Amino acid sequence: MSVFASGYAGWYDTLYREKDYAAECAYLEALFARLGLAPKTIIDLGCGTGGHALLLARRGYRVTAVDRSPAMIDIAEKKAPAGSNPRFEVSEIAAFVATEPADAVISMFAVAGYQTSAVAFLDFCRKARQCLRPGGLFVFDCWHGPAVLKDPPQKRRRETVSASGETIIRQADPEIDFSRHLVRVHYDLQAFRAGAMVERTAEDHIMRYFFVPETRLFLEDVGFSEIRFFPFLGLDREPGETDWTMTVVAR
Secondary structure (H helix, E strand, C coil), X not given: CCXXXXXXXXXXXXXCCCCCHHHHHHHHHHHHHHCCCCCCEEEEECCCCCHHHHHHHHCCCEEEEEECCHHHHHHHHHHCCCCCCCEEEECCHHHCCCCCCEEEEEECCCHHHHCCCHHHHHHHHHHHHXXXXXXXXXXXXXXXXXXXXXXXXXXXXXXXXXXXXXEEEEEXXXXXXXXXXXXEEEEEEEEEECCEEEEEEEEXXXXXXXXXXXXXXXXXXXXXXXXXXXXXXXCCCCCCCCCCEEEEEEX
């Protein structure tokens, strides 16, 4: 079963339209300033439908945005002004080759969690480092293990209405694998128009949650230093047991 295929991707922006991409981009800029970086070029690994990349481009950064889902990239490109920044590319993260090193690499909205094995996560970190100029920053967010264990994911039902009037119902059914630090989430998505189902799609998303010591070890292993951990959207402390998402920054 593929992930972020055309069915799920087609409703992605509707499902996450309340996500505050502008606040997250402002947070990235605050992180850059906190660590003394004034980036001009950014690579976005796992860009999805371009929520961060498009806003960062409007803020004056030169952005290259990469995602493995052709359906997601197609949506992102349709939202971008013709012939403008950012540049979108379909690629697996491990296979991506940057045309030039960037000042910053970002990977937002739990993309790191889709690197479910130690080898895959190491490759992910190594690729980010290969894409950076000396002194550049790698910023990503991920699920924070202590909070996941304290408050495990539960079955959830979400209902929303699309801009074209369809009622979208998404059921999320998670199953946690404690021994491998993984959560398998089965998504069942149904779209209704005038009370009749017009589309149904299902996907299984396997997500890894992370702990600070192992994450630091992975990053150091591929050559990163000055590694910092924050609660997502926070800057004043390290993540605690109630912070379900943490931000990781490495130079």
